[in-house]
Amino acid sequence: MNVIAYMADCSETKGAQPSPAVTRAWVRLMRAQQLVLGAIEQDLKAAELPPLGWYDVLLELSRAEGGRLRPYEIEDRTLLAQHNLSRLLDRMDKAGLVQREVFADDGRGRWAIITDAGRAMQARMWNVYAGALQRHLGDKLDDAQADDLAELLAILSHNS
Template identity: 55%
Template structure:
């Protein structure tokens, strides 16, 4: 494994990381300026809202939004305190729990979406044409694991 990435691959990596971090930070700032919580809250609420019964185990949420377990535990604790989700014992495993979205959580996610959508448009859509966006999406999917390649709507 002595093969080093080419200059072009190093440049692509650096630009990918910088662009992703800049776009994410810009969206986070827009949400904060509108009085909303961080984007991670939206991501968790979205995943729970997509479930027919509104519940997932914490590990399932982690896998879907790619967050470290120690961060997920704290985030879920905050969401429970705010009344956005509930934590219930898991029927299959008494030691585990199931996290369920509440009506308040659904309402918050719904209220956040227009600001989030406008931020995506402002920080990404306004900088790319449709063909460029499609090309970028096609390129980025090459870097993703197979189970993450399916496009997932953010709404």
């Protein structure tokens, strides 16, 4: 039985029910996200590069004034949970892509600062990531479709 039929047959649910169209959109959104993200991660792995989460952190650090952010600022700018981010920053520090520095105004906090090696890694990752985005998204959607999809996803993003 498919997900939509199962949900329609489920008698224990109470309250407002999503329409079959909404349920179908949800299932396809989740599948597309998993497939495209998985394909991009595979492309990075095949190029012997770190996972996409590393790129997200390096990008946000490179965009920040002075190339530095506090961990909670990185968390706010990415989709990484705090406990995952802490371990990720430890691995990135060990790899020499970021360094940690005590926050002068508060000895308990630390900055994460992108290093030159981190900037170089971000550029290497982007070369693969950009090609992967084109292959897995750009080759399947024309610009008008991509704009329409971006607008629809913006509606979902602003709805929470």
